[in-house]
Amino acid sequence: MKLTFAELSTELVKKNLRPSHHRIKILEYLLDKQGHPSVDQIFNDLHKEIPTLSKSTVYNTLNLFITARLVRMLTIEDNETRYDLIVDKHGHFKCESCDTIYDFKINIDDFIADELSDFQINDQDVYFKGICPSCLSNKNTL
Amino acid sequence: MKLTFAELSTELVKKNLRPSHHRIKILEYLLDKQGHPSVDQIFNDLHKEIPTLSKSTVYNTLNLFITARLVRMLTIEDNETRYDLIVDKHGHFKCESCDTIYDFKINIDDFIADELSDFQINDQDVYFKGICPSCLSNKNTL
DNA sequence: AATATTATCATAATCATTACAAACTAATAA
DNA sequence: TTATTAGTTTGTAATGATTATGATAATATT
Numbered sequence: 001m002k003l004t005f006a007e008l009s010t011e012l013v014k015k016n017l018r019p020s021h022h023r024i025k026i027l028e029y030l031l032d033k034q035g036h037p038s039v040d041q042i043f044n045d046l047h048k049e050i051p052t053l054s055k056s057t058v059y060n061t062l063n064l065f066i067t068a069r070l071v072r073m074l075t076i077e078d079n080e081t082r083y084d085l086i087v088d089k090h091g092h093f094k095c096e097s098c099d100t101i102y103d104f105k106i107n108i109d110d111f112i113a114d115e116l117s118d119f120q121i122n123d124q125d126v127y128f129k130g131i132c133p134s135c136l137s138n139k140n141t142l
Numbered sequence: 143m144k145l146t147f148a149e150l151s152t153e154l155v156k157k158n159l160r161p162s163h164h165r166i167k168i169l170e171y172l173l174d175k176q177g178h179p180s181v182d183q184i185f186n187d188l189h190k191e192i193p194t195l196s197k198s199t200v201y202n203t204l205n206l207f208i209t210a211r212l213v214r215m216l217t218i219e220d221n222e223t224r225y226d227l228i229v230d231k232h233g234h235f236k237c238e239s240c241d242t243i244y245d246f247k248i249n250i251d252d253f254i255a256d257e258l259s260d261f262q263i264n265d266q267d268v269y270f271k272g273i274c275p276s277c278l279s280n281k282n283t284l
Numbered sequence: 285a286a287t288a289t290t291a292t293c294a295t296a297a298t299c300a301t302t303a304c305a306a307a308c309t310a311a312t313a314a
Numbered sequence: 315t316t317a318t319t320a321g322t323t324t325g326t327a328a329t330g331a332t333t334a335t336g337a338t339a340a341t342a343t344t
Contacts, residue, residue, distance in 0.1 A: 018290070018291080020341090039332085052292085055294095056292075056333090060333095075220045076267075078301090080331075081220050096264065104255045104257050105255050106255055110253060113246045115246050115247065116246055119235060119244075119270075119272055119274055122238065123270065123271040123272065124268075124270050125269040126267070126269075127217075128261075128267070129263075129264050136261075160322080162309090162323085164323075182300090196324045197324095201300095202322085220331095220332090221299085
């Protein structure tokens with residue numbers, strides 16, 4: 001579901017964000033890139049295309065997207081924040097070998113225990129960690 | 143289920159950790175304190191009792207406990223790690239108003255998606271955020 | 285075009301965590 | 315007991331991710 005530059009721009013405008021070039025590029029990157037990139041990944045990759053890009057801008061833009069509820073912050077790891085476009089609810093699996101974060105379907109609402117009936121739930125995160133199939137098979141061939 | 147000093151000491155020895163005074167105090171603190179304390183909370187509270195206690199020791203000891211699988215790290219928030227004694231699997235709810243982290247029962251295994259059948263799962267975390275009943279009722283009375 | 289507003293940049297500041305080396309304590313052996 | 319070794323704790327310095335700040339550039343508004 002590759003969106004055009006113009007379509008991405010509209011998405012930003014919908015959220016009352018000015019569709020600057022940098023913002024569109026960062027949004028596009030988040031859409032295209034699998035594995036839920038970190039700030040460093042985003043910055044390093046986009047820096048090749050946009051040499052003037054500053055890391056501050058990446059931070060600013062991501063925080064802007066978070067406030068606009070376009071993007072979610074994943075705190076699956078304690079030393080590095082990852083970012084996730086908000087589409088539908090899903091769980092996250094981080095491979096401890098290759099650091100890729102995979103999405104998986106999960107019906108989170110089924111989880112909700114009775115003991116939470118008096119709580120106001122704003123966010124739900126399901127984080128799994130382990131080894132992904134690709135790294136598992138590599139390990140076997142070593 | 144308050145454990146005595148001697149019993150806590152035995153727990154450490156079981157895990158091949160020397161039962162030093164500091165380690166026992168930190169373990170005891172984790173057992174007694176509700177809401178999953180941060181390093182700062184642990185340090186500040188224990189510092190009153192043990193004025194010579196160093197924050198390094200708190201970090202060292204917690205990491206030791208994690209390696210020994212006595213304690214789990216909670217990365218529910220991106221700016222502060224919380225710690226959780228390993229007992230049985232449960233979810234964590236963080237109140238965004240009072241910062242307390244509540245446990246709740248959850249049957250994670252029932253919900254594991256088929257798409258993860260080829261993944262080796264080592265850790266499972268379920269993090270919810272929102273407002274706890276106590277803060278909700280406070281808000282209503284304001 | 286002039287002015288006000290917003291974006292971006294570059295650097296400095298912050299803050300949680302880790303690394304490190306010295307000081308201290310406990311365990312073991314002679 | 316003393317000497318030796320291993321393990322623990324401390325305090326400070328280093329690291330590294332993130333945020334704050336002030337200057338500059340771009341865009342929108344009048």
